[in-house]
Structure formats: C-alpha cells, structure tokens
Amino acid sequence: xxxxxxxxxxxxxxxxxxxxxxxxxxxxxxxxxxxxxxxxxxxxxxxxxxxxxxxxxxxxxxxxxxxxxxxxxxxxxxxxxxxxxxxxxxxxxxxxxxxxxxxxxxxxxxxxxxxxxxxxxxxxxxxxxxxxxxxxxxxxxxxxxxxxxxxxxxxxxxxxxxxxxxxxxxxxxxxxxxxxxxxxxxxxxxxxxxxxxxxxxxxxxxxxxxxxxxxxxxxxxxxxxxxxxxxxxxxxxxxxxxxxxxxxxxxxxxxxxxxxxxxxxxxxxxxxxxxxxxxxxxxxxxxxxxxxxxxxxxxxxxxxxxxxxxxxxxxxxxxxxxxxxxxxxxxxxxxxxxxxxxxxxxxxxxxxxxxxxxxx
Numbered sequence: 001x002x003x004x005x006x007x008x009x010x011x012x013x014x015x016x017x018x019x020x021x022x023x024x025x026x027x028x029x030x031x032x033x034x035x036x037x038x039x040x041x042x043x044x045x046x047x048x049x050x051x052x053x054x055x056x057x058x059x060x061x062x063x064x065x066x067x068x069x070x071x072x073x074x075x076x077x078x079x080x081x082x083x084x085x086x087x088x089x090x091x092x093x094x095x096x097x098x099x100x101x102x103x104x105x106x107x108x109x110x111x112x113x114x115x116x117x118x119x120x121x122x123x124x125x126x127x128x129x130x131x132x133x134x135x136x137x138x139x140x141x142x143x144x145x146x147x148x149x150x151x152x153x154x155x156x157x158x159x160x161x162x163x164x165x166x167x168x169x170x171x172x173x174x175x176x177x178x179x180x181x182x183x184x185x186x187x188x189x190x191x192x193x194x195x196x197x198x199x200x201x202x203x204x205x206x207x208x209x210x211x212x213x214x215x216x217x218x219x220x221x222x223x224x225x226x227x228x229x230x231x232x233x234x235x236x237x238x239x240x241x242x243x244x245x246x247x248x249x250x251x252x253x254x255x256x257x258x259x260x261x262x263x264x265x266x267x268x269x270x271x272x273x274x275x276x277x278x279x280x281x282x283x284x285x286x287x288x289x290x291x292x293x294x295x296x297x298x299x300x301x302x303x304x305x306x307x308x309x310x311x312x313x314x315x316x317x318x319x320x321x322x323x324x325x326x327x328x329x330x331x332x333x334x335x336x337x338x339x340x341x342x343x344x345x346x347x348x349x350x351x352x353x354x355x356x357x358x359x360x
Contacts, residue, residue: 006039007356008087010078010113012046013095014066017118020345021095026060028349038356043087044078046070048098051078055085075104079111089359091352094119105133109142114359116351118148118344124223127235143358145351150177150224151318153343153350154336160231160322163332169325170232174289176310176319177224179339180207180215181286183316188271189283195271196264207316207339211257212264216246218286218299225288225297234295241297246286278303285310309333316340 009025011018025040032038041057045066051073052058052066059065082090092108094101094117102122105115122133123146137144150156163170176182180202188198199216202208208215222241229236245252248267251260274284282303287310289298304311309331313319318338321331337343 004033004037004039005089005356005359006041007089007091007352007359008082009040009042009091009093009352010044010046010082011042011093011095012101013093013098013119014045014047015095016341017344017348018045018093018095019063020341021093021348022058022062024345024349025352032353036353036357038353040352040356043085044081046073046078048096048101049073053081055081075107079107083111089356090114091116091355093117093348093352094122095348097121099125105144106136109133109136109140109144112140112142114143114355115145116348116355117144117146118348120146120149120220120223120227122146123149123227123230124238126237127230130230143355145355146227147351148344148347149227151320151334151336151338152179152340153347154318154320154334154338156320156334157227157231159332159334160228163322163324164232170292170322171325172289172291172293172321172323172331173228174287174310174321174323176285176313176317177221177288177338178215178286179316179318179337180209180212181221182313182318182338183207184215185284185286186313186315189275189278194265194268196268199264199267205316211260213247213252213257213260217252218243218245221286221288221299222297225290225299229290229292229295229297232290232292234292236295236297241299243298244300246301274301281306283311285313 032040043055043057045052045058049072050070052070090113092113092115096119099121105122147157183202184198188195199212203212214220222243225241226238251263283306284301285304286301309321310319316339317335319335321333323331
C-alpha cells in the first residue's frame with residue numbers, strides 16, 4: 001500500500017449536500033484505499049463565515065469539532081494553510097449555492113486547486129466569466145467537474161460532452177429538469193388535490209427550495225438549460241432563456257415568503273383551469289427545451305400524452321431526452337432521481353474519484 005495517493009479536499013458548504021458528502025467519504029475510505037489506492041483526506045471544512053482546520057483530516061466527530069473549534073476565515077488563509085503543510089492533489093469542493101463564493105474559483109485554481117462543484121452559479125454567470133474560468137483552468141492545467149449541476153446524480157453532462165466530443169450532432173435536448181416540479185405536476189395531474197396542497201406536500205418533503213417561488217419561477221430549470229447549451233458551445237446568457245414563470249404576478253416581487261405561503265391558494269384556480277382543458281389522456285409537464293439548431297432555450301408548461309416519455313414520469317424523477325442525428329426520431333433517454341442530498345452528494349463524490357484517478 002506504500003504507493004497510495006493522498007487527495008486533500010477542502011469542502012466549502014456543510015449544509016445538506018456537504019454534510020452528506022462527508023459521511024459518504026468517511027464510509028468509502030477503506031474501500032477506496034483497497035480498490036483504487038486512494039486516500040481521501042479533508043483538512044478543512046467551511047461554511048460562509050467559519051472554517052475548521054485539521055492538518056490530519058477531519059474525523060467522524062467533525063460536527064462537534066466544527067462547533068467547538070471553527071474560526072472566521074478568508075480564502076487567503078485556506079490557501080496559506082495548504083501551502084504551509086505542502087499538501088498535494090488539492091480539490092476544492094463547492095457545495096454552497098452562493099454567488100459570492102464563485103468569485104474565489106480563479107484564486108483557488110491559481111493556487112493549485114482543482115474544483116468540483118455542486119453549485120450551478122459559476123456556469124451560469126455571464127459568458128465572459130465562464131470563458132475566463134476555462135482559460136485559467138487551461139493555463140494552470142487544472143480540472144473543473146460539475147456533473148451534479150444538471151440532474152444531480154444522473155450522468156447528463158458527461159453524456160452530452162461525450163456525444164459532442166465524438167462529433168455526434170445533437171439537435172435537441174428536452175425534458176423535466178426539476179425534481180420538485182416533476183413531483184408537483186405528476187401528482188397534480190393524477191390526483192384530485194388542489195395545486196396549493198400538492199405544493200405544500202412537496203415543500204414538507206424537502207423537494208422544493210425553502211422559498212418555493214425559486215422552483216416555480218422556472219429560474220432553476222433555466223440555469224440547467226443554459227449550462228447544457230454552453231456545453232455545446234452555444235454562447236448564450238441567462239437573459240436569452242425564454243421562461244414561463246408559474247408564480248402569479250400578484251405574488252411576485254413585492255410579497256414576502258410568509259405572505260406567499262399564506263396566499264398560495266391563489267394558485268389553485270388558474271391551475272385547475274389548465275387541468276380542465278386537458279383531455280383524459282393528457283398530463284401537465286414543466287419542461288426545459290434546448291433547440292440546438294435554432295439556438296433557442298425555452299422553459300414552459302406543456303400538455304403531454306400520458307403514454308409519452310415525459311408523460312409516464314412518476315415521483316420526483318427527472319428525465320432528459322437527447323435527440324441527435326444518429327439516433328434520429330428515437331432520442332437517448334436518461335431518467336432517474338434528479339434531486340435529493342444523497343444522490344447529489346454521491347454525484348460529487350463520483351466527480352472527486354474520477355478527478356483523483358487522473359492526478360499523477
């Protein structure tokens with residue numbers, strides 16, 4: 001075992017995904033050492049304000065340690081710590097949802113870090129940032145993996161990259177990109193429940209964002225669509241995505257979250273009306289659609305045949321149809337759990353292992 005490779009991980013964000021990831025890493029340690037000669041060590045964990053440093057790597061009691069010993073930090077202190085201990089094979093994991101944190105990526109790359117991110121922000125900021133990030137990675141010979149940005153643990157980005165790089169002409173990608181909205185419309189279409197009741201159920205199950213308007217606005221689906229478009233070299237911006245928001249105008253902008261929750265019944269009538277217009281073989285689906293040929297990105301509510309690929313969706317699954325020249329009328333379909341802390345953390349760990357194996 002003398003030739004095992006030690007990977008040093010700095011984890012930013014120890015909320016649901018981050019803490020689940022730590023536990024998954026701890027569980028996988030002995031298996032990774034035996035099967036792949038990999039040692040994963042986490043010398044630093046941090047949230048937006050505090051960091052806990054342990055040069056030997058955090059233990060199973062990391063939560064208590066963090067509460068007791070964490071200190072306010074700046075990104076420069078993180079960089080200084082890893083340099084001082086001469087840590088090699090550095091991976092920074094971004095398990096935050098922070099816009100602010102992505103501004104540290106360039107500095108981390110310039111100081112020897114590879115990046116694995118569950119945070120969609122860096123890939124959806126203006127194209128100039130997107131391009132500059134990739135130039136910096138190239139210049140410093142570093143990797144940036146973000147498979148969980150679209151479809152959580154599903155291999156969407158990797159599949160699209162592989163098809164694209166092999167010269168396959170991708171013509172269209174469409175699907176239900178949001179686990180929360182999948183659940184909402186699957187249940188609303190099949191049951192007699194009111195829309196607000198289904199929405200509250202989804203919230204209680206932890207499927208929606210704390211403010212469900214984040215999901216209903218379509219912005220999350222739009223970000224995923226933008227990420228896929230950019231993977232196919234379409235130079236496009238968030239403002240170019242045509243989004244049909246499901247939040248009624250009167251509940252947007254000026255209302256607080258508390259008011260929105262109290263008035264969510266105002267959603268019932270308009271959605272009931274839409275449901276009435278369907279014939280008995282149709283269901284409602286909230287879809288993202290990227291037309292590669294015409295370079296258009298759309299997020300919209302559509303009616304689908306119950307027996308169609310999108311119509312037969314159940315639970316909180318996500319589904320992606322990839323139409324290419326070779327596949328013709330029959331798209332490549334990827335379907336499965338598209339949300340949840342377990343699958344997202346597992347997807348991040350998978351990126352970490354893939355990256356670790358490529359390091360010398």
